[in-house]
Amino acid sequence: MRRAFFLNRSMYYKNETVVYHNKKWELAKDASASLYNQTMHYGNGVFEGIRAYKTEDGVKIFKAKEHFQRLLLSAKKMHIHVDYTVDELIILANQLLEKNNLQDAYLRPLFYLGDNMTLEPVKEVGFFMCAWEWGNYLGTKLLRTTVSPYTRPHPRSCHIDAKTVGHYTNSILASTEAKQRGFDEALLLDVNGYLAEAPGANLFFEKDGVLYTPALGHILPGITRQTILELAKELELHVVQKHFKVIDLKAADSAFFVGTAAEVVGLKSLDEYEFPMAWENSLGYDLLHMYKQRVSKREYKHFELV
Numbered sequence: 309m310r311r312a313f314f315l316n317r318s319m320y321y322k323n324e325t326v327v328y329h330n331k332k333w334e335l336a337k338d339a340s341a342s343l344y345n346q347t348m349h350y351g352n353g354v355f356e357g358i359r360a361y362k363t364e365d366g367v368k369i370f371k372a373k374e375h376f377q378r379l380l381l382s383a384k385k386m387h388i389h390v391d392y393t394v395d396e397l398i399i400l401a402n403q404l405l406e407k408n409n410l411q412d413a414y415l416r417p418l419f420y421l422g423d424n425m426t427l428e429p430v431k432e433v434g435f436f437m438c439a440w441e442w443g444n445y446l447g448t449k450l451l452r453t454t455v456s457p458y459t460r461p462h463p464r465s466c467h468i469d470a471k472t473v474g475h476y477t478n479s480i481l482a483s484t485e486a487k488q489r490g491f492d493e494a495l496l497l498d499v500n501g502y503l504a505e506a507p508g509a510n511l512f513f514e515k516d517g518v519l520y521t522p523a524l525g526h527i528l529p530g531i532t533r534q535t536i537l538e539l540a541k542e543l544e545l546h547v548v549q550k551h552f553k554v555i556d557l558k559a560a561d562s563a564f565f566v567g568t569a570a571e572v573v574g575l576k577s578l579d580e581y582e583f584p585m586a587w588e589n590s591l592g593y594d595l596l597h598m599y600k601q602r603v604s605k606r607e608y609k610h611f612e613l614v
């Protein structure tokens with residue numbers, strides 16, 4: 309059994325956990341990769357964060373197709389050659405859940421590169437996919453956020469719409485810096501000073517019954533963001549997508565982050581500004597409940613906060 313010394317009590321797997329790795333099913337505790345791989349040294353790898361939910365009709369991966377399409381698009385943009393189709397990846401993802409007897413779960417597929425210390429594309433591509441239990445962690449705690457001194461990368465310095473491993477150093481810096489200053493989470497601006505997104509989630513805000521969200525271009529086109537736009541359409545809400553300044557957000561009634569892991573989470577404040585509307589009265593709150601219903605196909609009236 310090979311195991312990195314700092315992973316011997318991983319929160320992500322147990323002794324019997326199975327992962328998919330380079331065309332084989334293997335035990336997570338035995339899976340390993342070379343320390344010379346280009347993803348580890350230079351950050352060129354692509355991944356996804358996907359949720360599976362226990363639903364009335366069994367376990368369902370939410371928007372599996374959209375996530376695996378984005379994974380393949382990310383790979384293409386990063387010159388990573390992938391020989392899997394979206395359909396094959398969906399089948400593997402479902403098998404992974406079954407083999408590990410998971411229902412409410414988080415799935416993490418990752419394409420990583422072979423040994424290479426140059427800055428050139430690498431032909432050898434590894435594929436790893438794991439999953440772990442992800443209970444209903446929904447709380448009612450609203451986030452105290454702060455404008456980060458770090459900006460999102462410029463879309464001409466990388467493919468901002470690709471979910472690339474290396475991009476997450478920007479997210480880690482922003483999140484860590486916000487927490488060091490006593491906030492719960494950061495809000496990053498783009499290089500032009502417009503509102504962009506959180507380190508791992510997209511932003512929406514509400515003013516006078518209208519919903520606003522930063523336009524695409526400098527942000528990750530979130531799949532949850534898209535779902536929220538679909539739900540807002542069902543509610544016949546007026547939604548505006550354009551570039552906004554901090555001052556716009558500081559005049560908002562309410563605001564929230566959306567993402568696969570976070571789902572929909574309300575903001576309490578942005579720096580000194582407290583969002584005045586009670587979260588329970590906001591559009592974000594309604595959308596949160598619609599989102600929960602959408603992913604689990606439960607009726608709105610049966611939903612309870614846990």
Ligand code: PMP
Nearest residue numbers: 508509510528530531532567568
């Ligand atoms: N922005 C960033 C930077 C992210 O990492 C994520 C999480 N993937 C999101 C937005 C939200 O994307 P999604 O809804 O597809 O999870």
